[in-house]
Amino acid sequence: MMPPHAQDGRGSKTPLGDYVQTHLDREEMSSRELVRRSRDPEGPGKLQPQWMNDMIRGDVPPPALWRLRALAAGMSTNENGVRDAAGYARQLKEIKRLAAIQWYELEEVVEIEIEGGAWVTVSVPPDLSEEDRLKVVKWAETMARDLAPE
Structure with missing residues (x-):
């Protein structure tokens, strides 16, 4: 089990990566499983395992919006492939907030x-x-x- 990660984005250089890693730990899910569930609901975009691992480490440039949507979709989709619409909206909002902090150095x-x-x-x-x-x-x-x- 990995150590706890920052939940609010403060004090971390990779708040989005920390948020995703915390989700993986809490759900006892592999990053590959999250990638499998992560498809952009508004287009054909599909995340790749290497991008996910690099993003968690903070080794990617600012992601395109479709990647954030795909990540939110993956984090709000259960093991049976059913997406929680309200969960998706909450995840997307938080993912965008953390991405703004991580890549654009916005404190809050x-x-x-x-x-x-x-x-x-x-x-x-x-x-x-x-x-x-x-x-x-x-x-x-x-x-x-x-x-x-x-």
């Missing part, structure tokens, strides 16, 4: 939803007070509303 990422299912992502500096963090979030919400199509 807040997603703000706006009308029509659109959203904006904002990096919030972790050393801000709670009051200042709320100001940043309110500013982003205002910006998102102003950018939303009428």
Whole structure:
């Protein structure tokens, strides 16, 4: 069994890799099994075992969105091939957040939803007070509303 991995992306250079490794450990699943389940639900993309192993170690460039979707699909699909739609949405959201932290050095990422299912992502500096963090979030919400199509 591998040592525990960071769950929130803080203090790790490979938060997405840690998240996936924790999933593999918790589910007692091999990376090959996860790869077998990982297909992009929006296209023909299919993950490869070497990419998965390299990603867990942090040895890949920023992945294309289809890879993140495929990974989320794999992590929300059971051994019988049945995907949990709500689980997929949660996994994809967390995978995108961790990818932003890992590859774009965003310390903390807040997603703000706006009308029509659109959203904006904002990096919030972790050393801000709670009051200042709320100001940043309110500013982003205002910006998102102003950018939303009428």
